[in-house]
Amino acid sequence: MFVQFTFKNFKCFKEEAKISLIASNYDRNTREGENLIPVGKFNLKLLKSAIVYGANASGKTKLVEALGFMRHFVLNSSKEGQIDEPIGVKPFLLSSETVDEPSTFEIIFIHENIMYRYGFEADSEKIHSEWLYHKTKIKEVELFYRDFQDFEIHKRKFKVADLVENDRIRPNALLLSVAASWNDQLAKKIFDWFRTCNIISGLREEGYEGYSMARIQKKKENKSEAIRFLRSADLGIEDLNIKTLDFDNLPKEFPEALKEAIRKRRKENKEVEFLSDVVTYHKRFDSNNLSEDLVEFSMEDDESSGTKKYFALSGPVLETLKNGEILIVDELANKLHPNLTRKLIEVFNSKEKNPNNAQLIFNTHDTGLLRSGLFRRDQIWFTEKNRYGASILYSLSDFKGIRKEEDFEKNYVKGKYGAIPYLEDFENLFALN
Structure with a gap:
């Protein structure tokens, strides 16, 4: 303490x-x-x-x-x-x-x-x-x-x-x-x-967004906790998944130096995963306003800056509370x-x-x-x-x-x-x- x-x-x-x-x-x-x-x-x-x-x-x-x-x-x-x-x-x-x-x-x-x-x-x-x-x-x-x-x-x-x-x-x-x-x-x-002793910036969440993503990948219960955390904030998010990088289909514009770094890391450890984005799922409604299915959103491209920050906070907040x-x-x-x-x-x-x-x-x-x-x-x-x-x-x-x-x-x-x-x-x- x-x-x-x-x-x-x-x-x-x-x-x-x-x-x-x-x-x-x-x-x-x-x-x-x-x-x-x-x-x-x-x-x-x-x-x-x-x-x-x-x-x-x-x-x-x-x-x-x-x-x-x-x-x-x-x-x-x-x-x-x-x-x-x-x-x-x-x-x-x-x-x-x-x-x-x-x-x-x-x-x-x-x-x-x-x-x-x-x-x-x-x-x-x-x-x-x-x-x-x-x-x-x-x-x-x-x-x-x-x-x-x-x-x-x-x-x-x-x-x-x-x-x-x-x-x-x-x-x-x-x-x-x-x-x-x-x-x-x-x-x-x-x-x-x-x-x-967890110290983070509320202005630049990029530094701990990756931590929150990795925490979800680590344990199934961590994912459930994160979903409850997001639902409690009334963000319209029903579910989420972590998207990993497809090494065999990297975009042409992907930096060559970064490609080489990934190849080197994979050579050292074939099990390593690179997390690229968070996929969130929102309800889609029909003409009678009844929920019919879920639509995928990209955290990076589709969610608001407030949602991005709140998701990034999920890992540090939940882990801090769990461990005192x-x-x-x-x-x-x-x-x-x-x-x-x-x-x-x-x-x-x-x-x-x-x-x-x-x-x-x-x-x-x-x-x-x-x-x-x-x-x-x-x-x-x-x-x-x-x-x-x-x-x-x-x-x-x-x-x-x-x-x-x-x-x-x-x-x-x-x-x-x-x-x-x-x-x-x-x-x-x-x-x-």
């Missing part, structure tokens, strides 16, 4: 920013039966979802990118291909104080009933520091701490001392990643948690009807529909979600840029005197909570001279 993420000096964020799914006492007795996950072992209550608002270019997407960078770097820094590659971290560039300073990332999560706190500081060339702590009940125990290439390791808990002694940790690689690649069991557990994972989406509501977005959020907040306590973090411009009664004050977050170009991240629960029954949407649009664009100059844009 996701507990808290903190980062500093990354892209448009200069100072430390923190998003927490720890429920606050400020919202005690508000939607506790639905929106909260009790974690009695650590005397915690965690939120099932969080929503982030802000003006354009205020940092909403950069928050998602910070999480995405940390995940990617943990999963890939030990690979041989990264030996001479710069670390893909970007500091805040609008201040001479930070441009040459390292960026900081730290995440707290619970996995298999143990709470972990893991983080690192890095610039484009090297790791400045790295740390890992765990807590089984009350006391937090240090598993390792790294200061550049000096390591302090709890040898009984974290069995990677030989990697350090044999200089197997590169300056630009994370100890955690290298330990996982050498099958250290504790490191692999943490590595696996990062792997199940975390899903982080940049612009979840984009292309979707507000009622449909609301239903998705209700599923994550529901005790009945989300028994495995999956979590959802997303950003949006859909202010209508603020008036829906879906969120507690501690679930609502904002990003805002100051006059020096630096973004800040804060929660509605940080404000004093905000009543839980007040109209959050109205007050947000009016600017009571900040995080809206300053548009006075817009009034003069088309003024007559």
Whole structure:
């Protein structure tokens, strides 16, 4: 379970920013039966979802990118291909104080009933520091701490001392990643948690549409789940199939380089399939408006952009709910009807529909979600840029005197909570001279 993420000096964020799914006492007795996950072992209550608002270019997407960078770097820094590659971290560039300073990332999560706190500081060339702590009940125990290439390791808990002694940790690689690649069991557990931290863009669904297609091909029950998911959205889809590429009848305009890549892959594995499209089936009606048969549609050519996105979401959403994972989406509501977005959020907040306590973090411009009664004050977050170009991240629960029954949407649009664009100059844009 996701507990808290903190980062500093990354892209448009200069100072430390923190998003927490720890429920606050400020919202005690508000939607506790639905929106909260009790974690009695650590005397915690965690939120099932969080929503982030802000003006354009205020940092909403950069928050998602910070999480995405940390995940990617943990999963890939030990690979041989990264030996001479710069670390893909970007500091805040609008201040001479930070441009040459390292960026900081730290995440707290619970996995298999143990709470972990893991983080690192890095610039484009090297790791400045790295740390890992765990807590089984009350006391937090240090598993390792790294200061550049000096390591302090709890040898009984974290069995990677030989990697350090044999200089197997590169300056630009994370100890955690290298330990996982050498099958250290504790490191692999943490590595696996990062792997199940699902981060996607709601603006470009091409990146996970293929995942949803492959998931359907993998198991018959996955196809049934996907069909129910689509039917629930009133898209007119009765059934679907995944279309595979016909290698013997590729179109003439098919790129030659791609043909060669397919031939090579098939030579390595004759069983491999290349998924090319989703075929959806819609009812056709006769002159008496009676259903007579089903008509095939191509997802790529015939379905709307909203339908394409909703289908693409099916894999990440259903898998996250099934396994009790975390899903982080940049612009979840984009292309979707507000009622449909609301239903998705209700599923994550529901005790009945989300028994495995999956979590959802997303950003949006859909202010209508603020008036829906879906969120507690501690679930609502904002990003805002100051006059020096630096973004800040804060929660509605940080404000004093905000009543839980007040109209959050109205007050947000009016600017009571900040995080809206300053548009006075817009009034003069088309003024007559």
